[in-house]
Amino acid sequence: MADLAALPKDWVVTSGQFTRKAFTNVYPAIDPTKAENSLKGKTVVVTGASRGLGARGIAPAFVKAGVKAIVLSATKAATLASVEEDLKKINPDVEILAVSADISSRDQVEKAWIEINARFDKVHILVNNAGVETTDSDKTHKLDPDIFFRNFEVNVKGTHMMTQQFLKAAIPWATATDPARLINMTSSSAWGVWPFLAAYSNSKAAMIHYTATAAASYPGTVLAIAVNPGLNDTEIIPSALREANFHYNDPALTGAALVWLVADPARSQFLNGRVLTVEWDVEELVARKEEITSKNLLTMQLNATLGAEQFAK
Template identity: 80%
Template sequence: MADLAALPKDWIVTSGQFTRKAYTTVYPAIDPTKAENSLKEKTVVVTGASQGLGARGIAPAFVKAGVKAIVLIARKADKLAAFEEELKKINPDVETLALSVDISSAYQVCTAWSEINTKYPKVDILVNNAGVETTDSDKTHEQDPDIFFRNFEVNVKGTHMMTHQYLKAAVSWATTAEPTKIINMASSSAWGVWPFLAAYSNSKLAMIQYNTIVAASYPGTVLSIAVNPGLNDTDILPSTLREAGFNFNDPMPTGATLVWLMADPARSQFLNGRVLTSEWDVEELAARKEEITSKNLLTMQLNATLGAEQFAN
């Protein structure tokens, strides 16, 4: 693997570009205060909401977009209570519900959704943002299985349990005109080969394929998109990446990108079941819609030519 410290400081962004323009700050198309990105009267549930991207980028962007209500889920109740007050400063009228939940616990997830569904029978958007990174070695024989699979407990099992409970309630009202909407936070480590992120990258790879299968399971009535937020200064950032000195993204464009994706399902339908990076220009993505769908881009696939027809001659 290359010496990360020797790479350009913007390498994380430039090496992963799919669009000509790449952004690490909010730009006009994704401005959550614009009318075309409005989420007025919508209700959103955000996991991992007490810190990191959830607190600094995702939840604030949804509140700026005018959601009626936001449900904040995280393990630390004290941080959630303080964060509710911060969101009220953005919009005093926003309704908030803060729930202390470990999403790897089936009991806690079911209990939380019972409370959510009682107060908000229709939840428009679920953002599966909560995640952990616990890789303890870059050598497979040194990795503690319990530590390794903690990533899957939260990043995969937790994502599934939140999605499972959400869809149990949402399938009763979801239509092609008004689909259920899900964001699953991904990572570029899922398609990179970074042994020091072994547990995390494997769990995110599984989650990206999970996202694709959820979308395929409910044709037209579920919009499920995976989003890689790029490099952010969060608590789960491994020391190897921090010490490399790469530039960090502003967390707000990730939240604003999610708002853009969720505000108009018809606009973002072509990305259903796919994965994208929040740094990519959404207008360029939309301009490449036919290419993306016809070639089935932005999905995890086996890098090979398959099918008996290739041997016909």
């Protein structure tokens, strides 16, 4: 692997560009305060909402977009008090429910959704933001299985259990014009090879395929998109990346990008079951819609030509 410290400081962004323009801050098209990005009347659940991207980027963007209600989920609900205070400064009228749930616990997830469903008739949007990074070695034979699979307990199993409860409640009302909207956070490490992030990157790779499967399971009634937030200055950044001093994204960029994705399902339907990075220009993505769908881009596939027809004479 290359010496990370020797790479340009914007390498994380430029090496992963799919669109000509790349952003690290909120730009006009995804401004959550714009009318075309309004989420008026909607209810959203955000996991991992007590810190990092959830608290500083995602939750504020949804409140700026005008959601009627926001459910903030964290392992300890008491840690959400300051987040609630900040959101009320944005919109004093937004309804906020703080729920305590370790998403790796089936009992806690089910209890959280009993509380959520008792409070709200509909939850329109689920953002599976909670995650951990616990890789303890860059050598496969040294990876402690319990530590390795902690990533899967939270990042995969936890995401699945939250998604399952969300869909159970949403399937009765979800339609093609008003689908249940599901965002699963992933990582660019999912399609790279990063031994020092082995546990994390493997779990995040699983989430890309999981998202595609969820989209295919409910054609027309579920909008499911996997999103890479790029590099952000959060608690789970491993030391090797932090020491490289790469440029960080503004957390607000991720929040605004997620709002754009779920505000108008007809606009973003072509991204259903796919993965994208928040730095990519959404207007260029829309302009490349036919290319993306016809070539099945932004998906994880086996890099090979398959099928008996290739051998036909």
